[in-house]
Amino acid sequence: MRRKAIMVDVDGVLVTHPDAGGWSVNLENDLGIPLASLQDGFFRRHWADVVHGRAALRDRLAIALAEFAPSVSPAALIEYWFSNDAHIDESLLAELQLLRKAGFELHLATVQEHERAAYLWDRLALRDSFDGMHYAASLGCSKPDHAFYRAVEAAARIKPEAIFFIDDKIANVEAARECGWAAALWTGDSTVRELMRAVQWDDR
Template sequence: MKPAVLMVDVDGVVVRHPDPSGWSARIEEDLGIPRHALQDRFFKPCWDDVVHGRAPLRDRLAPALAEIAPHVSCSQLIDYWFEGDAHLDEALLSQLADVRASGTPLHLAAVQEHERASYLWDTLRLRDLFDGIHYAAELGVSKPSPDFYAAVEQRVALPAAAIAFIDDTEKNVQAARARGWNAALWAPGAKLRGLIPELYG
């Protein structure tokens, strides 16, 4: 059966940083923020609340920056982060455009907080390439929880069997398959036709 929609992960799939260390690899040289301190003071204690929509990004980031890098504002770090983590996989986007042109809508299904979701959708203009976005802070739950997939099903008003999905994380793919989605593990350079041939049926 041809899927009624294709759900696509963002980080590691649509967006793929060329440096394996990611957007923060040179943050100490560029902004004077110790990378390990940012992890210890912000990401480890605060990210779960931020990414699940329980706290605004800036409310948790500002106190951390005041402690570890008072010379850097929230806006400076967020701009550095979002702009540095905006490397689109054009080869994949070309394949996705063909799928969309054949009549299958494309949606993003991602673990994002509100500000970056907005940046991806509006500033990077993924809204021009995709038909919808579903993300953790909006849903209050993230992959690989079954509740994430159930919430997406409810939002698109489709049964699990009608949804195809690609993600670069095995546990997310397995969780989607457990829900009944036609899910495939994505790797750079892969071909959608080989991963989910039903899209081309």
């Protein structure tokens, strides 16, 4: 049987938050960090370097927190962040496991930095459910850059026409299609099988 792989995005697909505000909705109440300060002082200034593997998360958080939340350690914020951003869609995961038993490889294709990638893979034990994880910091590029998709293909050693991909951002889906992947927008309203059939990928 020819190898076929289902590539799955993490945030907004496999991992979703019950609150529309996401993991940081109670950040100021719980840790005393205004979300606007975190966005301006960390994500806008440092995230691109961190998520592309050019800088360590803890190092850049230490710089940022010293400016607007010196009483909060990088370790405390990371634990709060990761534990509050760990709501796995168990229904989707269960369907994916059935597809895996049917012979499809399962891979994660996601924009993550090193520490959260390890948290997802090891602490949340996604390693038990997926055959591989391909993420921005390890590849040096991120979606929707075509370089990301090519790097994933190379790492997984799977040809583009043998890949089906789900993501919650249309730009990422369109870029995947431009690279020769079958891809569908994930909204949670359809099963993976239904999306596969909609693009006629399962019949290839």
